[in-house]
Amino acid sequence: MSRPDPNFDPAWxxxxxxxxxxxxxxxxxxxxxxxxxxxxxxxxxxxxxxLLARDFSQLSPxxxxxxxxxxxATARGxxxxxxxxxxPNGAPVTVQATISTYRLLDGSPVLLFEASPVDAEPEERRALxxxxxxxxxISLFDRDGRNLFSNPAAFGAFGRxxxxxxxxxxxxxxxxGLMDQALTRGSTDALAEVVTRGGRRWHRLDVRVSLDPVTGGQALLLNEIDVxxxxxxxxxxxxxxxxxAAAAARQSLLATLSHELRTPLNAVLGFSGLLSEQGLSFAQAEQVARIHEAGDRLRLVVDEIIALADGGGAIPDGERRDGAPIGTAPDRALRVLYVDDHPANRALVHAVLTSQGVDCVLAEDGAEGVEAARTGAWDLILMDVQMPVMDGVTATRTIRALxxxxxxxPIVALTANTLAADRRAYAEAGMVDCLAKPASPGDLMAAVVRWACAPAGPDLTEPVPRSA
Incomplete structure (x- = not known):
């Protein structure tokens, strides 16, 4: 039997x-x-x-x-x-309460609550x-960051x-910082990493000053969206x-290295090869041979470096297309148009081809090459790629549209730019072959004979499958 309360007032x-x-x-x-x-x-x-046995000592501050x-406020009546x-039991109940001070039999002051339930408006019920x-x-915090309320979504995410x-x-x-900004400005937002029951997540936060509907005090309303x-x-x-961007920069660097290293090597190997055939003295021939041998070793090193850096791209002579067997040479001299902006390259190729009886005409850039292709009858066009005014790829596309x-x-690329991506671009533009600089006189003439003497074949404006 419970002990009677000494302060129990019969008036109650x-x-x-x-x-x-x-x-x-x-x-x-x-x-x-x-x-x-x-x-x-x-x-x-x-x-x-x-009810009276419930523990109210854990009230929020x-x-x-x-x-x-x-x-x-009610101490004076x-x-x-x-x-x-x-x-109560987790469900919100709103009342309009009249509060006053009531004194127990021993004189101790307590608060007397006289409540009238308040029905929420339809809008309030829908909002809840x-x-x-x-x-x-959605959560509500007091100014010290203590949690006053969390909706089911917030409780589910954080577990508390x-x-x-x-x-x-x-x-x-x-x-x-977020709390200070919200209290100073009225609101703030941020993107922050939070720790949920499911691990770390990124939330878009909106923090704004609000009122605690229970105490009427200033509070902070936090709205979080998982992004x-x-x-x-x-x-x-x-x-x-x-x-x-890194791959593009790497390709650009490789293309520059390929062009800047192979172009001078082309002149060194080409002209040393021509000199060796000019009736030099034994000592002179020996010196030229050493120059040529050193240049050839350097060419092999450059080819290996570029091929490795390009992901093991194609053996420098390139990826040739099928469908171009060597044909019968015509009774007349072969007519070859060579397009290149570098004077030394033009001089070298012209010397090699004319020494073999080829009628070689030179053009200094892609635009000149297109005009020459339009007005002349050519057995083959040798096309450099990196040129001013109009590059070789653009010139090839323009010629294919004539x-x-x-x-x-037939248009064969004769270029120092021989990366795998470059070769694909040449083929797509309509080039039938790619010959890497520096090209030996033998390789150069083999390519000229292969393509200039080829029998009439398919329309070269259409793609032709590459060899395996």
Whole structure:
């Protein structure tokens, strides 16, 4: 049998049957003192004893401050009318309460609550329902970062309804700055990494000043949206762009190295080869042979370096197409147009070809080459790639678009730019072969005979399969 309360006032029995919820609360001892049946129903208690046995010592600092304020404000006999929202058994109940100070039999002051349930407006009920079911994570904090409320989405993400503001972040030190900014400006937003039950996630945060509907005090409303997928997609895109830029820079460097190393080697090997055939003295021939041998060794080193850097691209003579067997040489001299902006290259190729009875005509850039192709009858066009005014690839496309037989003249790239990507571009533009500089006189003449003497074949404006 429970011990009778020495402060039980028989006058309270008059409240027992009232339909208005009435209860007494000790703001200092943080305990219930009395409650009528209507108050027990409002608080979701099965009996008065159950309600009064509840532990109210864990009230939030904001609610505790509010009750202390009410105790002071009503100590001289004043009444205060306020709207309060309670959460008995986790469900919100809003009442309009008249609060005054009531003195127990021993003279101790307690707070007397006389409550009238307040029905929420339809808009409020709809807002509460939306708050329960939204995917957005919504929480309310006091000025010190203590959690006052979390909707189901926020509770599900973090697993705790009392998680402090700073404890959400992977870098807790940013919490203070966000709170200060919101309190100073009224609102702030940020993208931050947070620690959820499922691991680290990226959340877009909106923090703004609000009011605690229970205490009326200043609070911070936090709205969080999980944008991890978007952040990861942007990071992947940035990484892909970085990799593409690095690959483009690498290809550009390789192309520059290939051109700048092979172009002078072409002159060294070509002219040393021509000199060796000019009836030199034994000593002179020996010196020229050494120059040629050193240049050839350097050419092999350059070819290997470029091929390895290019991912093991094609053996320098290139990827030739099928369908061009060596044909019967015509009774007349072969007519070859050679397009190159480098004077030494033009002189070398002209010397090699004319020494073999080939009628070789020179053009200094792609534009000149296109005009020559339009007006002349050629057995073959040798085309440099890197040229001013018009490059070799553009010139080839332009020639392939010409009307009549001019569009079907075989075009062979004679270039220092022989990376795998370069070769694909040449083939797509309509070139039938790629000969790397420096080209030996034998390789050069073999390519001229192969393509200039080829029998009439397919329209060279159409792609021809490459050899394996």
């Amino acid at each position: 029995r008059a409240w027992d049957d009232l339909r208005r919820p009435i209860w007494l609360f000790d703001p200092h001892g943080l305990r219930g003192v009395y409650a009528n049946a209507s108050a027990c129903a409002l608080w979701g208690a099965a009996s008065r004893e159950e 904001a609610v505790r401050a509010r009750t202390e304020r009410l105790a002071k 004043d009444e205060i009318s306020e709207r309060w929202t309670f959460y 329902e939306a708050l329960r079911h939204t995917d957005a994570l 309804a009392d998680l402090p503001f700073e404890a959400r972040f992977a870098e807790p030190e940013i919490a203070g 991890t997928g978007e952040v990861e997609a942007r990071a992947a895109q940035a990484e892909a762009e970085r990799a593409a 009307p009549g037989p001019a569009s079907r003249v």
